[in-house]
Amino acid sequence: MAPPRPPASGWPAHSIGIDIGGTSIKGGRVNTENGQLTTALTAVPTPQPATPLAVTNAIHQLLQDLDPSQTALGSRLPLGVAAPAIMQQGIARSAANISDSWIGMDVNQFMTEQLGRPVSAINDADAAGLAEVQFGAGKLSKGLVVVITLGTGIGSALVMDGTLVPNTEFGHLEIDGQDAEVTTSAVARERNAMGWPDYARHLNRYLSHLEFLLSPELIIIGGGISARSADFLPLLKLKTKVIPAKLQNAAGTIGAATHMLTPDRPDVGVRR
Missing domain, CATH: 3.30.420.40 (ATPase, nucleotide binding domain)
Known part of the structure; x- marks a missing residue:
């Protein structure tokens, strides 16, 4: 890029x-x-x-x-x-x-x-998505990059060859009849006392749906939970490369x- x-x-x-x-x-x-x-x-x-x-x-x-x-x-x-x-x-x-x-x-x-x-x-x-693609985990990435922030809810950013497609709300995609953020946000993991394998299954289901809809080149996971990415990213089974964000709360x-x-x-x- x-x-x-x-x-x-x-x-x-x-x-x-x-x-x-x-x-x-x-x-x-x-x-x-x-x-x-x-x-x-x-x-x-x-x-x-x-x-x-x-x-x-x-x-x-x-x-x-x-x-x-x-x-x-x-x-x-x-x-x-x-x-x-x-x-x-x-x-x-x-x-x-x-x-x-x-x-x-x-x-x-x-x-x-x-x-x-x-x-x-x-x-x-x-804003977080743009920063990660320009200067963080997605720097030099080409094609479609999806940035997902896992926190109280699920935020999303869609960046194509460095150009933002603004105001996506992929946290509200329905998965099994519920907004994805109800079961897959970081707060949902804590609220439902999910261990990492259980949480990874929910996240994999959600990201697989995004993968099917968008065919991205890269998925970046942000939010505070990204600091624990080693606990759940290796458990995901996707075709798309998934990496943690780098810029954290900045x-x-x-x-x-x-x-x-x-x-x-x-x-x-x-x-x-």
Whole structure:
């Protein structure tokens, strides 16, 4: 896969990435040419209720440390935000573990106005998937790559030759009459006290269905459970290569920051 194109002329090779989670909001500065964090990940608790204004205020708090230049409006770094929502042209079409008041909001416009800097929002699983394909486990991979994040639910990202197909919701595929995430998420394994062989059978059933539908070249497994990949990946029986993610809890932050500075993206209405 070709490396990411450089930022548009006049734009910095750095951006800030923010990853909104159900319990915490993480952020960091990112070198968008190599995907490396240039600061440590910083986090603040996710406000409850997680309304757009409350979350934006929490992000503003993070920016105090992440962008000391913010006192000069013209020097403020652009901001990419990974949100737990379906994002279409910057508009939230769903809300998971955040307030329903996000639904229908133009997140790009709202946060740009509130924070005084260019902002572009992307679905959180898509952000993590982009980061893994550009800089992580899927770097240099060609063809169709599927990134699956196993956590409270199941997130998914679909990347074809480096181009994202946004807002897939493969965690809601029906397997034996139930959403896959009901039986196959990391939380489902804990809730049902499944051992690794039992869990691997559920995961294999789910991934086999994805394999049949999509015929991917590579499947990357992310989420916190990927740290235990040696306990279940060897038990899978698939034709497709399955590997663990590399970027761990920084993937969403890196992907959001990189997405912000991808040239010619139609959903960034703030670039001139």
